Amino acid sequence: MMTIQELNEIKERTLKTMELRLQKKDTGKHVLICGGPGCHSSNAGEIKEVFEEKIREKGLDDVKVTLAGCFGLCETGPNVEIYPEGIFYSRIKVEDIDKIVDSHLCKGEIVEELLYEGSIEDGNIKPVSEVDFYKKQVKIALRNCGIIDYENIDEYIALDGYQALAKVVLEMTPQEVIELMKEANLRGRGGAGFPAGRKWETAFKYPADQKYVICNADEGDPGAFMDRSILEGDPHSVLEAMAICGYAIGADQGFIYIRAEYPVAVHRLEVAIRQAREKGLLGKNIFGTDFNFDIELRLGAGAFVCGEGTALMESIEGKRGMPRPKIHRTAHRGLWGKPTIINNVETFANVPAIILKGADWFKSIGTEDSPGTKVFALGGKIKNTGLVEIPMGITLREIIFDIGGGIPNGKEFKAVQTGGPSGGCIPKEHLDTPVDFASLGKLGSIMGSGGMIVLDEDDCMVDIARFFLDFTVDESCGKCVPCREGTKRMLEILERIVNGEGTPEDLDRLESLAETITEGSLCGLGQTAANPVISTMKYFRDEYEAHVYEKRCPAGSCQALLEFFITEDCIGCTKCARNCPVSCIEGKVKERHVIDTGKCIKCGTCMEVCPVGAVIKR
Amino acid sequence: MEFVFDWEANEENIRELKIFIKENKGKKGALMAVLHKAQDLFGYLPIEVQRMISEELRIPLSEIYGVATFYSQFSLIPKGKYKIGICLGTACYVKGAQEILEKLKEVLGIDVGQTTPDKKFSIDATRCLGACGLAPVMMINDDVYGRLTVDDIEEIINKYK
Numbered sequence: 013m014m015t016i017q018e019l020n021e022i023k024e025r026t027l028k029t030m031e032l033r034l035q036k037k038d039t040g041k042h043v044l045i046c047g048g049p050g051c052h053s054s055n056a057g058e059i060k061e062v063f064e065e066k067i068r069e070k071g072l073d074d075v076k077v078t079l080a081g082c083f084g085l086c087e088t089g090p091n092v093e094i095y096p097e098g099i100f101y102s103r104i105k106v107e108d109i110d111k112i113v114d115s116h117l118c119k120g121e122i123v124e125e126l127l128y129e130g131s132i133e134d135g136n137i138k139p140v141s142e143v144d145f146y147k148k149q150v151k152i153a154l155r156n157c158g159i160i161d162y163e164n165i166d167e168y169i170a171l172d173g174y175q176a177l178a179k180v181v182l183e184m185t186p187q188e189v190i191e192l193m194k195e196a197n198l199r200g201r202g203g204a205g206f207p208a209g210r211k212w213e214t215a216f217k218y219p220a221d222q223k224y225v226i227c228n229a230d231e232g233d234p235g236a237f238m239d240r241s242i243l244e245g246d247p248h249s250v251l252e253a254m255a256i257c258g259y260a261i262g263a264d265q266g267f268i269y270i271r272a273e274y275p276v277a278v279h280r281l282e283v284a285i286r287q288a289r290e291k292g293l294l295g296k297n298i299f300g301t302d303f304n305f306d307i308e309l310r311l312g313a314g315a316f317v318c319g320e321g322t323a324l325m326e327s328i329e330g331k332r333g334m335p336r337p338k339i340h341r342t343a344h345r346g347l348w349g350k351p352t353i354i355n356n357v358e359t360f361a362n363v364p365a366i367i368l369k370g371a372d373w374f375k376s377i378g379t380e381d382s383p384g385t386k387v388f389a390l391g392g393k394i395k396n397t398g399l400v401e402i403p404m405g406i407t408l409r410e411i412i413f414d415i416g417g418g419i420p421n422g423k424e425f426k427a428v429q430t431g432g433p434s435g436g437c438i439p440k441e442h443l444d445t446p447v448d449f450a451s452l453g454k455l456g457s458i459m460g461s462g463g464m465i466v467l468d469e470d471d472c473m474v475d476i477a478r479f480f481l482d483f484t485v486d487e488s489c490g491k492c493v494p495c496r497e498g499t500k501r502m503l504e505i506l507e508r509i510v511n512g513e514g515t516p517e518d519l520d521r522l523e524s525l526a527e528t529i530t531e532g533s534l535c536g537l538g539q540t541a542a543n544p545v546i547s548t549m550k551y552f553r554d555e556y557e558a559h560v561y562e563k564r565c566p567a568g569s570c571q572a573l574l575e576f577f578i579t580e581d582c583i584g585c586t587k588c589a590r591n592c593p594v595s596c597i598e599g600k601v602k603e604r605h606v607i608d609t610g611k612c613i614k615c616g617t618c619m620e621v622c623p624v625g626a627v628i629k630r
Numbered sequence: 631m632e633f634v635f636d637w638e639a640n641e642e643n644i645r646e647l648k649i650f651i652k653e654n655k656g657k658k659g660a661l662m663a664v665l666h667k668a669q670d671l672f673g674y675l676p677i678e679v680q681r682m683i684s685e686e687l688r689i690p691l692s693e694i695y696g697v698a699t700f701y702s703q704f705s706l707i708p709k710g711k712y713k714i715g716i717c718l719g720t721a722c723y724v725k726g727a728q729e730i731l732e733k734l735k736e737v738l739g740i741d742v743g744q745t746t747p748d749k750k751f752s753i754d755a756t757r758c759l760g761a762c763g764l765a766p767v768m769m770i771n772d773d774v775y776g777r778l779t780v781d782d783i784e785e786i787i788n789k790y791k
Binding site: 049050053054086087089231232233234235236237240272273274275310311312313314315316327328329330331332333348389391392393397398429432463465467471476479480489 | 721757
C-alpha cells in the first residue's frame with residue numbers, strides 16, 4: 013500500500029533526476045527521443061540504442077537518454093531534443109548520431125545542419141519552446157507527453173502524478189469531486205461534448221450494487237491519433253483519472269476498451285497497469301482508505317461503430333458491437349445493466365489537472381462555453397503534420413497557418429475536414445471561425461475527436477464525400493434500415509457522380525436521403541453519416557454541378573472525368589506512343605503527338621513515361 | 631480457394647487454446663478475448679475451432695460465427711505469412727493511398743482481403759493506423775513503411791519474397 017508520504021518521497025527523489033529536462037540544472041546533458049506513433053514507426057527505438065552505445069563508448073557519464081512520448085511534430089520525425097538547452101533536432105537518421113554525440117554532447121557545439129528548420133531565425137537558434145509550432149500551444153491533456161519516460165511510473169509521480177487521486181480519496185467526498193467537475197465544465201472530448209461532471213452526477217445518484225467506469229480508447233476516426241499519443245506517452249494520467257471517476261460515482265471496476273490496431277498503446281497500458289498495481293495505486297484500499305479500484309483492458313477487433321457508447325458495451329460483453337436503443341441512460345443502465353460512465357481518453361487526461369489546479373484555473377483557459385484545451389491531429393495537405401493542443405477559441409486559421417505552417421508546395425487551401433466521418437468540410441471563407449463546440453456545429457461540422465485533415469486545390473470535394481460514405485457503408489453495423497440501406501444508396505449516387513454518370517435528379521436525391529438518414533438512424537454513426545455530403549453540398553455545390561452538368565472535375569482528381577492531353581512541349585520522342593496499352597497515341601518522330609480521347613482508357617502511362625512532362629490531365 | 635484445417639499440425643495450438651478458455655471461462659464477456667487468442671494461434675478462425683469454442687464456452691455456434699464475422703480483424707480464411715495492411719485513413723487517402731493499393735494489387739495479383747495461393751502475402755485495407763504524420767503508410771507484419779510512393783512498392787515486396 014502506498015501512503016501520501018511515500019508518494020511525496022518518490023516525487024522528490026525522481027524530480028532530482030529530471031532537473032536537466034525541466035531546465036533547472038545546467039551541468040550535464042539529457043537526450044530526449046520522441047517515441048510517439050510516427051517516430052516510433054520510423055525507428056526511434058534503434059536511435060535510442062545507438063545513442064546509448066555511442067555515449068558509453070565516449071564515456072560520457074553525465075549524459076542521460078530517455079525515450080519519451082509524442083513531441084507532436086510528426087512531420088519532421090524522428091525527433092530528438094537535447095536539454096538543458098532545449099535544442100531540437102529533426103529527421104534524425106542512425107548515421108547522424110555520431111555527429112551529434114561528437115559535436116554537441118562532447119564539445120557543446122550545436123550541429124546546425126541537423127536542426128529543425130523552424131528553430132533558426134535570423135541566424136539565431138531558438139529553443140524548442142520558442143518554435144512557431146509550439147508557441148501558441150497550451151498543454152493540459154498532453155502535459156507529460158514528450159517529457160516523461162512513459163514506462164516509468166516514478167517520472168509520472170514526479171510531475172504530480174497520483175496527487176490528484178490522493179487528494180480526492182483522502183480529502184474530498186464524492187459529491188465534492190462531482191461539484192468541482194461540474195464547476196470546471198469539462199466537456200467530453202470524444203465528439204459530442206457532453207459535460208463530464210453532469211454525467212458523473214447522474215451515475216452517482218443512481219443506487220446500485222455495482223457500477224463501472226469505461227475509458228473509450230476505440231479511436232476510430234481516420235486521421236485522429238491524439239488518444240493513441242496520450243495512451244502511449246502518458247498512460248498513467250488516464251488510469252489516475254479513471255480511479256478518480258470511480259471514487260466519485262462509487263465504482264470499483266474500470267475497463268479500457270482499446271482498438272486492436274494500436275498494439276503499442278496496448279503494451280504500454282499493460283505495463284502501466286502492472287506498475288500502478290505494484291505500487292498499490294490500483295487495487296484494494298488505495299492510500300489506506302476503503303476505496304478499491306482496478307482496471308482491465310478489453311480489446312476491440314476492428315469495428316468503428318464500437319466507438320459508440322452502447323455498441324462498445326455490447327462488445328465488452330462479448331457480443332457483436334451493435335448500438336442499443338437509448339431507452340435508458342448508460343449512467344443508469346450500461347455495462348451488464350449497471351450504471352456506467354464512459355469518457356474518452358482525452359477527457360480523462362484532463363481530470364487530474366483539474367482536480368489539482370481547480371475549476372477557476374481550467375475555466376481561465378478557452379472560452380466560456382468550451383473551457384480548456386483541445387488536442388487536434390493535423391494531417392493531409394499541411395506542412396507541419398502532427399499533434400497540437402490549443403486553447404479553445406483560437407481560429408482555424410491560426411491552427412492551420414500559424415501552427416501548421418500552411419499548405420506545402422505552393423498550393424491553395426481549399427477546405428479543412430474536421431470530425432472524421434461524422435464531421436464536415438469547412439471552406440476558406442470560414443477560416444476565422446473560433447474553434448469551440450458550438451461554432452463548428454453551426455458550420456455543419458463537429459469538433460469530433462479532433463482529426464483535422466487539410467485539403468488543397470487538388471482534392472475533389474465530391475470524391476472526399478464519396479470516400480467518407482464508403483467508410484460509413486463499410487462500418488454501418490446493419491441494425492437499422494436508414495443507416496444500412498440509406499448510406500449504401502448515397503454511396504451509389506456519389507460513385508455515379510464521380511464516374512461522370514450523375515444526373516441532376518441525383519443531387520436532389522442525395523439531399524433527401526441525407527435528411528432521412530440523419531432523422532431516422534438509431535445511433536450517432538447513422539445520425540451523422542450524411543454530414544460529409546451535406547457540408548460539401550452546402551459549400552462546394554459548384555463542384556457537384558460541374559461533375560453532373562459538365563462532366564468535369566474542377567480539381568482534376570476524378571479519373572473518369574479527365575482527359576489526357578499532349579501539349580506543345582512534346583519533343584516527339586515516341587515514348588508515349590510505344591508505351592500506350594491501347595495504342596491510341598499517334599505522331600511522327602520529332603513531331604508533336606496526339607491522343608485519341610475516344611480510345612484512351614486514362615491509365616496515365618503516357619504521363620508517367622514522358623521525359624519532358626508534356627502530357628497533362630485536364 | 632479452400633483452405634483445409636490441419637488438426638494434427640495444430641495439436642499444440644488447440645491444447646493452448648483449451649487452457650486459455652479454461653482460465654477465462656468465468657470472466658464476463660470472455661468470448662472476444664478467446665477469439666483474439668484463437669486468431670493469434672491459428673492466424674484465422676477456422677470453423678472447426680469456432681465449433682470447439684462453442685462447446686467449451688457453451689455459446690451457440692451461430693452467435694460465435696456472428697461475432698467472428700462482425701469484426702474486421704477476425705478472419706475466416708488464413709492470412710499470408712506477410713500480412714500487408716495498407717492504411718486507408720483520410721490523411722493517407724488524400725496523400726495517394728489508393729494508388730499505392732492499386733499498385734500493390736497489381737504486383738501481388740490479389741485483391742483486398744485475399745491471400746496469395748502460396749500463402750505468403752495477404753492484403754488488408756486497414757482503418758487509420760494513427761501514424762498520419764507518415765502518410766501514406768502501410769504495414770507488413772510489424773514493420774511500418776511511411777511516406778510511400780508508387781515506385782517504392784515493388785522493391786519493398788521483393789524484400790519479403
